[in-house]
Amino acid sequence: MDFQGKSTKEVEKQIKAMDLESAAKLIPFLLKDERNGIQKLGESLSKKLDKHIKEKERIRTLWYYENEIFKSGVKIIAGIDExxxxxxxxxxxxxxVILPQNIFIEGVDDSKKLSEAKREFLYEVIKDKALGIGIGVIDNQVIDDxxxxxxxKLAMGHAIKNLNVRPDYLLIDAVKLTDIHINQQALIKGDSKSISIAAASIIAKVxxxxxxxxYDKLYPQYGFRNHKGYGTKEHYEGIEKYGITNIHRKTFLKGIAGEYLGENNHFK
Structure with a gap:
């Protein structure tokens, strides 16, 4: 392909209008162009292609457990995480989360490895692509009980029951659900080994x-938007100053719950 007669900006615009795998066919022609700007476009495109190929391989490895199970005749696998x-x-x-077999969703990984912005983006992609998504929410009072x-385990059971498609098999992050009568496998660190569990970890986290x-809107003085309820310095300082709210897990605060359920507590 000859890029003569086209400016660097015109060639760049042409590349941006193409999907990566189609644009990759232009790399040899870009690299042998005499103009430095066109060559740099080729180099940049080559790097993007290399990154894309590595990502496809990473996602392919995340399908290992699912594909081994599919070989046994199972049709529908749900990944479970919390x-x-x-x-x-x-x-x-x-x-x-139930995903279509061997779908490629770029960037899917253990939610803890992803930025908030990336999780939010992938949440929407997974919702759009998944065959089924179920959510289970168990509040702090039940946690204390x-x-x-x-x-x-109760939240996981609710999530499975809330699927619009019944799975034939469950891949679960580190937990065995003995009261759910569906064939299953618990994977330690499953959110970094199984794409279905990784997708579930993103949906659950977001x-x-x-x-x-x-909750941050109800209790803005605690900084929930920042720490998401975890035991940060800001959170402990909020508890010390304002007491324990109706959403705190008292069993997680045994050492200080009595102290902060006293006269200064506005939420008891």
């Missing part, structure tokens, strides 16, 4: 963060 086991306040949220481990941001 967000919010560790915070001092708010609910634990679980998500169940039955403990966080049991509350997490859902919970949005709930906590709504």
């Amino acid at each position: 967000a919010g086991r560790g915070p001092l306040a708010g609910p634990v949220v679980a998500a169940a 039955i403990n966080i481990f049991n509350a997490t 859902t919970r963060d949005r709930i906590i941001c709504d």
Whole structure:
């Protein structure tokens, strides 16, 4: 292909209008062009292609467990994960996600490895592409009643029941759901090994963060929007100054709950 007669800006505009794999066919022609600007476009495109190829390979490895299970004749796999086991306040949220087999969603990973902006973006992509999404939310009062481990399993069970498609198999991050009679496998650090669990981790995290941001409007003095209920210095200072709210997990604050449920507490 000859780029003679086209300016660097015109060639750049042409490349931007193409999908990456189509544009990649231009790389040899861009690199052998005599103009430095056109060559740089080729170099930049080559780097993007290399990054894209590596990302496709990473996603392919994330499909390993799902594809091994598909080989056994299973048709529908749900990945299950939770967000919010560790915070001092708010609910634990679980998500169940069913993805189309071997779909490529660039950037999907353990939600903890992603920026907030990236999680928000992928949340919308997953919602658009998934065959099914179920959410389970268990509040702080139930967490205090039955403990966080049991509350997490309960949230996961609700998420599965809230799917609009019944799965044949469950891939779960580190938890075995003995009361759910569906074939399943618990994967330690599953959100970094299974694409279905990784997708569920993103849905659960974004859902919970949005709930906590709504709480921030009710209790702005605690900084929930910043720490999402985790035990940061800002959060402990808020508790010390204002007491414990109706969304705090009292069993997570055993050492100080009595002190802050005294006269200065506005939320008891």
